[in-house]
Amino acid sequence: MDYSIIRQARGLLVFTITRAAKRNAVNFEVMEGLKKAIEQAKGEDVRALVITGEGEQAFCSGGDLSVFHELRTEEQAYGMLSKMAEILYSLAVLPKPTVALINGTAVGGGCEIAAACDYRIARIGAKLGFIQGGLAITTGWGGGTLLLERTNASHALKLLTEASVYRAEQLDHIGWINKVVEKASVIEVEQFLEKELSMYSGVLSAYKEIQVRKWQETDLHGRILQEVRTCAQLWAQEEHHQAVDAFLDKNS
Template sequence: MDYRIKCLPSGVLIFTITRVDTRNAVNFRVMEGLQEAIEQASSADVRALVITGEGGQAFCSGGDLSVFHALRTEEEAYGMLSKMGEILYRLAVLPKPTIALINGTAVGGGCEIASACDFRVAKIGAKLGFIQGSLAITTGWGGGTLLFERIGTAHSLKLLSEASVYRAEQLDHIGFINQVVDEADEAAAESFLEKELSVSSGVLSAYKQIQIRKWEATGLHDRMMQEVRQCAILWAKEDHHRAVDGFLNKK
């Protein structure tokens, strides 16, 4: 199994990517697991959803290039990218608090998953970066669009355009990281949510709906899908395939 789902007595549902050997990279099974977790989180018994990675090294290293590099054409890429884009849209509009519990490196698609969550709690020293540009593509799961919804325009554009890696502490002051902790574990997630967990779940859902209504009015879903399509176009170009070949050969 490439993922684990469990619910804590507090009502916090934890989704964990368990592909430590790939630095918790996303494959199609992980996508299906995340979709399952989102469906479970819709239950009245669940008060919040937390997403994290197994071990202490990586939250998520993005899409598994050893699998997805086989996708060569625009339409092949769009099939995979749009599948994950739809999942991240559902995560973003889930009417429950959501947290990316960043226990280690989060790069590429890992940062897109984090952007889909309401909050990001990161282990001190964790490295994060929207590095897609170094592979001659853009964010492709809708994470760029979501990033612009989370933090200021100038900061978002800088993070995306530079394709650089930062420490969690560097992203704290711009609001991308909401809290830096010594250990990004279940206890840290429950501590971060302590006050929310004492409030009626109906109240939390009602507040989240305010954000969701804004996103529906501004066409968030369509904007994310436009981002997905643009990435698919770039994915099919030789520049991208050459960059991925170089990356995989270095490994």
């Protein structure tokens, strides 16, 4: 199995991508696993959902290009992109606190998963970047839209359009990384959420609902789907396929 879902002490539910050999890249099985974890996190005995990756090298390197590069047309791409975008939207509006525990590199779709979470705790030196522009596409799982909800618009636009990779410490000062730690562990999450984990869960859900109502008023879901469609259109262009071919050749 390419993922694990484990209940920890104090009501934490931990979803881990267990594809260390693939730098924890997302495939369809990981998508289904994350969907299951989000559903389980709605249970009364769960106080918060934590998402992380196996090992110490990568949180998530985005979509598995060895699988998704088989998608050539706009509609083929849209099917995959919209599936993950719906999952990340469900993650964003989950009525429980959510934490991306960034244990290593988070690039491309990995950053989009992190953007869907309420909080981001990252290991010192972890590399992060919305690198999609270098592959001649945009964010396609809703991550660009969510990033613009999570941080200052000018900072978000810079991160998206530069398509560069940064260290976690560089993103701490703009507030997108909430805490930088020596070692990414569940203990760090417990310390970060210490007060929340001892609070009545109905209070936490009520505050999340305030945020969700705002997003409903500004049609977050519709804006995410527009982002997906734009990415799918770019995905079908020859520039993207050539960029992915070059990337795969470089890393083979």
